[in-house]
Amino acid sequence: MIFGTGIIKGMLVTLKAFLASYFKGPHEGGIFTVEYPEKRLAEKERFRNFPFLLYDQTPENLRCVACDICAKECPPKCIYIVRDFDKEGRPLKRPAIFDIDFTVCMNCGICEEACPFDAIFMDHEFEIAGPDRQNKMLYHRDDLLKSNEYFNKIRPTDAGAIDARRREAEEKKKAAAAQAVKAKTTQPQPEPPKT
Amino acid sequence: MMEKMFEVQDPVNHDTQTLQVNIGPQHPSTHGVFRMNVVLDGETVVSLKPVMGYLHRNHEQIAENISYTASMPYTDRLDYFNSMSNNFAWALAVEKLANLDVPERAQYIRVIMAELTRLVNHVSVIGFLLNDLGAFFTPVLYAFREREKILDIFEEVSGARMMCNFLRFGGIKRDLPAGTLERIKEVIQNFPKFLDEFETLLTKNEILCMRCQNVGVLPAELAVNASITGPMLRASGVNYDVRKADKYSIYDRFDFKIPLGQTGDVYDRYYCRVLEMRESLKILQQALRDIPVTGEIISKKMAPFVKAPRNFKPPVGEAYGRVEAPKGELGFYVVSDGTPQPWRYHVRAPSLINLTILEDLCIGHKVADAIVILGSIDIVLGEVDH
Numbered sequence: 001m002i003f004g005t006g007i008i009k010g011m012l013v014t015l016k017a018f019l020a021s022y023f024k025g026p027h028e029g030g031i032f033t034v035e036y037p038e039k040r041l042a043e044k045e046r047f048r049n050f051p052f053l054l055y056d057q058t059p060e061n062l063r064c065v066a067c068d069i070c071a072k073e074c075p076p077k078c079i080y081i082v083r084d085f086d087k088e089g090r091p092l093k094r095p096a097i098f099d100i101d102f103t104v105c106m107n108c109g110i111c112e113e114a115c116p117f118d119a120i121f122m123d124h125e126f127e128i129a130g131p132d133r134q135n136k137m138l139y140h141r142d143d144l145l146k147s148n149e150y151f152n153k154i155r156p157t158d159a160g161a162i163d164a165r166r167r168e169a170e171e172k173k174k175a176a177a178a179q180a181v182k183a184k185t186t187q188p189q190p191e192p193p194k195t
Numbered sequence: 196m197m198e199k200m201f202e203v204q205d206p207v208n209h210d211t212q213t214l215q216v217n218i219g220p221q222h223p224s225t226h227g228v229f230r231m232n233v234v235l236d237g238e239t240v241v242s243l244k245p246v247m248g249y250l251h252r253n254h255e256q257i258a259e260n261i262s263y264t265a266s267m268p269y270t271d272r273l274d275y276f277n278s279m280s281n282n283f284a285w286a287l288a289v290e291k292l293a294n295l296d297v298p299e300r301a302q303y304i305r306v307i308m309a310e311l312t313r314l315v316n317h318v319s320v321i322g323f324l325l326n327d328l329g330a331f332f333t334p335v336l337y338a339f340r341e342r343e344k345i346l347d348i349f350e351e352v353s354g355a356r357m358m359c360n361f362l363r364f365g366g367i368k369r370d371l372p373a374g375t376l377e378r379i380k381e382v383i384q385n386f387p388k389f390l391d392e393f394e395t396l397l398t399k400n401e402i403l404c405m406r407c408q409n410v411g412v413l414p415a416e417l418a419v420n421a422s423i424t425g426p427m428l429r430a431s432g433v434n435y436d437v438r439k440a441d442k443y444s445i446y447d448r449f450d451f452k453i454p455l456g457q458t459g460d461v462y463d464r465y466y467c468r469v470l471e472m473r474e475s476l477k478i479l480q481q482a483l484r485d486i487p488v489t490g491e492i493i494s495k496k497m498a499p500f501v502k503a504p505r506n507f508k509p510p511v512g513e514a515y516g517r518v519e520a521p522k523g524e525l526g527f528y529v530v531s532d533g534t535p536q537p538w539r540y541h542v543r544a545p546s547l548i549n550l551t552i553l554e555d556l557c558i559g560h561k562v563a564d565a566i567v568i569l570g571s572i573d574i575v576l577g578e579v580d581h
């Protein structure tokens with residue numbers, strides 16, 4: 001073969017690609033990068049970036065019960081939780097402090113996997129750059145709160161499945177409670193022991 | 196007078212000195228924060244000492260202080276091009292330790308993901324090799340175009356493009372979403388066309404041949420003695436592939452060949468990778484044909500620990516799980532003492548071990564060739580400095 005044929009053939013490939021970038025669609029060899037801030041690609045449903053805390057209806061009604069499981073499972077230990085107490089000092093089923101350090105979190109999704117109360121989920125938000133560490137990158141409880149509607153919007157399949165499961169569990173619970181009440185009323189009260 | 200000025204002198208008579216040069220750690224051609232301490236005689240390499248550790252982050256110590264599952268996302272960060280096969284090796288090690296079986300569908304999904312990873316790795320490493328050769332960015336961007344399509348699949352499946360964290364002990368994290376298999380098929384169908392084009396661009400290119408042939412020759416014996424694995428070993432003509440030697444997972448069901456090189460130079464390493472991609476495509480086609488439509492994705496024994504990874508305590512013992520990662524044999528050695536954390540955790544990182552041979556390959560070559568040889572070894576510093 002004549003010296004240089006390989007180079008010329010290679011040049012033809014680049015020429016083809018150059019022309020394709022003008023005349024072909026994105027999946028036939030044309031350009032398929034998008035001009036980001038103006039145009040965006042569709043988000044994948046499973047895309048995960050940084051967790052958020054879920055609440056039903058109102059922000060007071062958050063699902064997290066401060067059980068500390070996610071904080072223990074988190075590989076880099078970036079979750080910090082302090083349980084809330086009422087005025088008499090009894091522990092409440094909600095966190096007073098729930099901090100996640102974004103500079104440490106590695107978006108692994110293990111907190112979501114481990115939470116037994118469907119309270120923490122991975123978000124689609126990714127434009128979270130901030131000017132300083134202490135104020136912008138440390139997320140407190142109120143910064144993390146997001147509604148169930150939002151969750152349904154970004155991840156309809158997962159949210160739908162979880163909602164259905166929760167509804168079912170609730171109905172079961174109600175039915176069980178009703179049955180227990182019924183059983184209580186129909187069952188003859190045990191007689192007090194005679195003295 | 197003139198004659199005297201141009202008198203030819205014997206070069207040996209010049210009182211020349213060797214020159215010590217540091218290439219890196221912030222040099223773009225070292226593929227990360229890696230330093231080569233090179234002694235040069237003119238332009239010829241006399242000695243070369245790799246200096247590593249700039250990216251050391253205590254990977255093994257961290258893993259010994261967290262639960263087994265919590266190590267999974269950290270293994271993604273070893274060789275960040277191939278998170279799926281890193282997950283695979285770690286999962287295999289723990290499965291051996293705890294004696295877990297993996298359901299059929301999960302096995303197939305694992306193999307599909309691991310082979311897609313191989314495509315991603317090889318195609319981009321060839322691109323980077325050409326970058327090192329001075330063919331700036333045309334091949335690497337063609338490669339990244341294809342890589343992008345596969346990363347889209349990873350994102351769809353696992354939620355992240357590179358840090359997949361997708362495999363679990365005894366199975367996988369979640370089943371594939373609807374339609375993914377079709378998309379994988381589509382990518383695989385178009386891939387050979389791209390490879391042909393890529394080869395037209397590169398394989399017979401005279402400049403590439405001149406720069407790569409007979410450069411950095413690694414004799415088979417030296418390769419074996421230095422425990423080199425992966426495409427680098429096979430380019431030297433040694434037939435050793437963990438997929439064939441160990442037959443882990445379900446690799447014994449597929450029909451594929453192991454491409455071997457002859458001289459063990461940079462060109463063979465390049466071409467071995469191209470051929471390996473073609474074999475990977477064969478495996479993928481077979482896997483996509485045979486994958487069960489539905490089925491379990493995690494073993495029954497492991498299912499209760501998905502929600503509570505810290506309760507998972509494998510029995511006392513030790514295990515070594517290994518896979519043929521795109522860069523070579525990736526192995527995890529783990530010792531359990533019955534607690535939720537491993538007592539000892541060790542990574543056999545192919546990049547690190549393949550890199551140890553660098554000096555032998557480079558001596559006697561020019562500096563520019565040393566860069567190409569480094570590129571052909573295919574290192575990722577995340578794995579070298581774990």
Ligand code: SF4
Nearest residue numbers: 064065067068070115
């Ligand atoms: S988010 Fe879930 S796991 Fe974490 S403390 Fe709240 S309820 Fe527990």
Ligand code: SF4
Nearest residue numbers: 074105106108109111
């Ligand atoms: S995503 Fe991972 S690293 Fe981040 S808070 Fe959850 S468990 Fe921790």
